[in-house]
Amino acid sequence: GENVEQHPSTLxxxxxxxxxxxxxxxxxxxxxxxxxxxxxxxxxQLIIDIRSNxxxxxxxxxxxxxxxxxxxxxxxxxxxxxxxxxxxxxxxSKGQAGTxxxxxxxxxxxxxx
Amino acid sequence: DTGVSQNPRHKITKRGQNVTFRCDPISEHNRLYWYRQTLxxxxxxxxxxxxxxxxxxxxxLSDRFSAERPKGSFSTLEIQRxxxxxxxxxxxxxxxxxxxxxxxxxxxxxxxx
Numbered sequence: 085g086e087n088v089e090q091h092p093s094t095l096x097x098x099x100x101x102x103x104x105x106x107x108x109x110x111x112x113x114x115x116x117x118x119x120x121x122x123x124x125x126x127x128x129q130l131i132i133d134i135r136s137n138x139x140x141x142x143x144x145x146x147x148x149x150x151x152x153x154x155x156x157x158x159x160x161x162x163x164x165x166x167x168x169x170x171x172x173x174x175x176x177s178k179g180q181a182g183t184x185x186x187x188x189x190x191x192x193x194x195x196x197x
Numbered sequence: 198d199t200g201v202s203q204n205p206r207h208k209i210t211k212r213g214q215n216v217t218f219r220c221d222p223i224s225e226h227n228r229l230y231w232y233r234q235t236l237x238x239x240x241x242x243x244x245x246x247x248x249x250x251x252x253x254x255x256x257x258l259s260d261r262f263s264a265e266r267p268k269g270s271f272s273t274l275e276i277q278r279x280x281x282x283x284x285x286x287x288x289x290x291x292x293x294x295x296x297x298x299x300x301x302x303x304x305x306x307x308x309x310x
Contacts, residue, residue: 085223088239090239112300114296117299118298118299120301125303126303126304127201127288127290127298127301127304128240128288128301129301130263130298130299130300133297133298145269161237163281173239175239177297179297180290183243184230184242184245184253184255185230185240185299186237186242187239187241189237189238189239190238190239
């Protein structure tokens with residue numbers, strides 16, 4: 085089955101710096117790659133996603149890149165702010181109805197002002 | 198607010214007791230997922246419903262676990278004869294038609310003493 089690995093497990097940056105989180109997946113049939121942000125005491129919330137037919141997607145300060153050949157995808161956050169501090173999860177699935185999302189173990193991002 | 202509500206938010210029980218969690222998605226969520234999340238880990242897939250039909254179960258879902266979704270609306274997850282290893286956050290997520298995005302609830306945290 086699918087296996088998703090995520091690095092780093094913790095990341096500390098200064099406000100205004102960029103943050104990059106990387107994930108690799110094992111199943112070449114996976115074609116849907118979302119990123120979720122989880123704040124303390126809350127459920128994960130989707131922040132951006134990408135499908136295998138594109139290589140990059142951007143939404144304001146957040147961007148995701150996908151390299152299907154290498155089977156890895158990354159989250160880029162620019163101009164980080166203290167409110168970006170949270171746990172971020174990458175996930176992968178085949179994108180078919182009912183196919184479960186497989187999550188990475190998460191990255192705890194701390195943005196200090 | 199994702200529109201997915203879970204109850205109870207916290208449950209403390211003694212080993213060997215039964216517990217039941219409820220998830221109420223919005224009416225547009227024809228697909229419903231249960232995930233389990235332990236401290237420092239990403240959500241792990243447990244089971245999935247398409248309307249009222251339970252279509253997939255993870256091997257994590259032992260015979261002490263049972264999930265239902267009568268009438269394709271709310272769902273319940275019951276754990277019988279709880280064990281300390283069942284202590285975790287149980288997350289429910291709804292998926293709308295035509296999208297792969299999971300809308301998570303706030304979760305139900307179980308502590309087994």
